[in-house]
Amino acid sequence: MSSNKYNVPALEKAIAIIETLSEHDSPLGVSELCKLVDIPKTSVFFILNTLDKHQYLSKTEDGKYKLGNKFINIGLGILNKIEIREVAKPYMEKLLLETGFTVHLAVLDNGEAMYVEKVEKRGFVKFSTYIGQRLPLHASGVGKALAAHIPAEELDAIIQLKGLPEKTENTITNPHELKAELAKIRSLGYAVEDEEGESGIRCIGVPILDHENMPVASVSVTALRADLPIHDIPIVGEKVKQTALNISTRLGYSKGN
Template sequence: MKETKGESITLIEEKPSKKYNVPALDKALSIIEILAEQRNPLGVSDICKLVDIPKTSAFFILNTLEGHDYINKTEDGKYKLGTKFLTISSSILNKMDIREFAKPFMQSLMERTGFTVHMATLDHGEALFIDKLESQSFVKFSTYIGQRQLLHLSGVGKAIAAYSPLAVIEEIIKEKGLPQKTENTITSWSEFKTAMESIRKQGYAIEDEEGEIGVRCIAAPIYNDQNILVAAISITALRTELSIQDISVVGNHVKETAIQISKCLGYTKDEFPIN
């Protein structure tokens, strides 16, 4: 309440109400949402029934939406979403940091497994760490955002390599080699190719004390709406915390999380490519 001399004025903040809606716009948005939910195109009669709108109004709205490429008409006179939405969604995705999409899923994976979670991208032939969520464990790993690792020495690196074009990875390995870090490190190209084939078959990469003794990682790729590999996500744990018997269970958690993030980026498949 705001008071002035000799009078008092009560300011009431009103919440948005349906009475302020633009009816035609409201119906247009409802039509778009209905078409998005349906697997197959819809005829005018079906749209009118689902949206509860007269045919005359429906035709005006549909023609307007079609004129702006928000919907397309099929040869048999039915309607489906148009390509304009692909343009808009791509624009939105390009303006947003992948970490914004991934953060809640990374948090969920950390809470579900109890392990530290990393995200990395391919940069100049190396795995570049772009995000990290530290677990509540008393053990803290020395990895940090901005750190780089050779592809064969980390879970994220192996996942990125496995799902990248083979010729690209072969050139990277020719340039950087496969230096040995531990007794478990993969040091030959033929062995690395075999490992990448196994990764694609199971949908996630395992790094078993190959970069550091006593540490295991499990990683999976992240794809965007163009079916392009953009990053990889991983969990990192001590060997004593992650047994061989638990790897498949945790691996599937990592894979599921990577698919969820990928779908937020517009990826439409339920599995990652095998070949």
């Protein structure tokens, strides 16, 4: 049975008008729209007025139409309702299969990185990390990835509040050295935590960005130092970057932002 039986012609015409307006940078007049969507002028006029009445369109001073802010509000509402864990989990599981390393997802919470998801393979070696665990930004892969992309004033406030306590002999405890490290992270696209939070452990973290190009979370792999030698870090780093990009894209991020 054809699905056309259940179509609503007026609604399809409205959708065609909306999509046409979204594809043009400049507002369009009634006559222009009629030619582009091949719909009678009377129908276009009534549809435009109805959409304008409900604030889905706005009318310019010269009588042309463009999409209204209501579409922005609806879009933001959809993005805000996306559950980051639900979106990230399949990509985290894929990264686990590709690397064999434990994968963590963290968010920034009260000046710290907090794990909100974790996937790991079944085996003898398991890390005692857990969902809800908090880590300092300066001494963790997920934390450094987040710190590298938050506003400078926010970072300074966090350093002032939390300090830069030493976790191991490799922990960065100097603010200037930390900021130089964060600049390097922005250049590479990933953060490396090399036995800075815990001896014998290496992590690679990458921020997850939203539609406003702001960090909403970070994803990382955690491995024993012996299992992640220095020369493998760039290879694994690229895999983590691709994972973060895939998740970011699902959240509305675009490289052109």
